[in-house]
Amino acid sequence: MLFVGDDWAEDHHDVEVQDEHGRAVRTARLPEGMDGMARFHELVAMVLPAEAEPADVLVCIETDRGPWVRALVAAGYRVFGVNPKLAARHRELVSLSGAKSDKADAHTLADMVRTRRHQLRQVAADSGEAEAVKVVARAHQTLIWERTRHMLRLRAALRDYFPAALEAFKPLGLTSADTLELLVKAPDPSAAARLSLGQIRGALKRARRRDVEGKAMALQQALRTPHLGQAEIVNVAYAATVRATVAVLQTLTEQIKTLEGQVEAHFGRHPDAEVYLSQPGLGPILGARVLAEFGDAHGRYADAKARKNYAGTSPITRQSGKSKAVHARFVHNDRLVDALHMQAGAAIMHDTGARAYYDELRAREIGHNAALRQLGNRLVGILHGCLKTGTHYNQATAWSHRYQHLAA
Structure with missing residues (x-):
């Protein structure tokens, strides 16, 4: 050798x-x-x-x-x-x-x-379909993270020179289409105070809001509310930076929408797509992310424990003498952990088996995030079994040890 x-x-x-x-x-x-x-x-x-x-x-x-x-x-x-x-x-x-x-x-x-x-873990070759899903799913998630970063920069700038805008646009969302449109038209306090009801109504209608009249009047009043601010020349400088940030946010939102379609298209062509979609809490986007990070090479994970360890959801035990502590894994795949956490959060709202397990953990005074992590760990094991046997998720099988209690 x-x-x-x-x-x-x-x-x-x-x-x-x-x-x-x-x-x-x-x-x-x-x-x-x-x-x-x-x-x-x-x-x-x-x-x-x-x-x-x-x-x-x-x-x-x-x-x-x-x-x-x-x-x-x-x-x-x-x-x-x-x-x-x-x-x-x-x-x-x-x-x-x-x-x-x-x-x-x-x-x-x-x-x-x-x-x-x-x-060491041997590199197993994923299929071309899985590689394609990984490319578009990661790019889509990266753009979402970038949008969040730019939104936080926009929020910090508005807080420094135009705090009334933060309160005014809070019900709409700082990255919504109507908020961004109005910030382009009026990025400084004086311009925002001059916005007419017609201009505000137009932006709300294009964003397909309900109760346009009520929202427009409340928004106009909030933008005209007196607040502490900066000198006019400083406001002009801030306005220029806000316009630039808004332009980036609008582009990111448009490209996120475009990539979302690509993620769904590539994920839908994968042979395991239906197995992933049958799992509680997984839709096309989250399912694509989980598939992308796990890959589809046969034999990569020897058993469910190996998949859980790779996912970073299984705990680590540290024991020395009489001291013993169980910790969450600090080193993990951020993209996969994020997707599994979101899956667990969605599963407890739509699957009675997942909800019962979560409630049991909470009854033992385990925190919300820790309970979601343990639920996510259980869901990874269920997913492994489904992929290994090529079967869809079945609540009676997945939670067989408690299903009779749930049915009763």
Whole structure:
């Protein structure tokens, strides 16, 4: 067997090939792209016995995605994507001096896969459909997070020079279409006070609001309410920044809507889409996010516990002597944890089995978020069983240990 450490950068890869005794038999710096991959194959072929298979080559690299990793998997090599923090801890075992270089990192990665491969997770190739869902689902979620950041910047600016606008637009929402339209027309206090009822009504109608007349009068009155403010020249400067932020928010909202359609389209084409949609609390968007982060490679998760550990929903027990404590996992996939938390929150409103489990946890004086996390952990196990057997969610099966009580 050969063990390869691949320390990657944006435009090159430092590679070290080790034999079973840990001796470095080849080292090289390869360029990114087709030429680099061709040279990688040549490097391996120079030392790989003729009777050996590509699966006898184990590659360790600090990423589990991208064209380079995909090419390695397609070539038949066994690829292990490791967390950079885990690689840094192993580096401390290999070298106590603290010295660091790309060549030394390649040596560390090769040594890691040689000595600890039983503790590492092999990269499993997801289908093209799952990869497509991941691309659009992550982009959609990233734009939503960006919109939230820009909304908070807009709120901070308004609070500094136009606090009346925050109160006025609070019932509508700071990122709603009518709020943004009115802020473009009147981004400073003096301009907002001059807004007519007709202008406000028009914005509310285009946003399809109810009780337009009542809302328009209340909004006009709120915008004309006296408040502490800034000098006029400062208001003009703030108004310019608000216009720019509003323009970004309008663009983000438009593109979020566009990507939402793409997420639903790609997710709908995946073979497991119906299984995901049958789960309590999952719709097309959340289902796509969960599928994207879990992937669909067969055999990636040995059992439900392995999937829960990857999801970051299963707890960690710390015990020493008579001291024992159970903690939530701090290191996790933020996108997946966020989606599972939202799923649990929706499930307790629509599924009696999930609600009963949540109520049981709350009755034991477990906090709301901790209860949702435990419920999410249970739902991950249910999802694993459904995907493994290719069956849809069934409340009687999922909560069989308490279903008779629920039915009664």
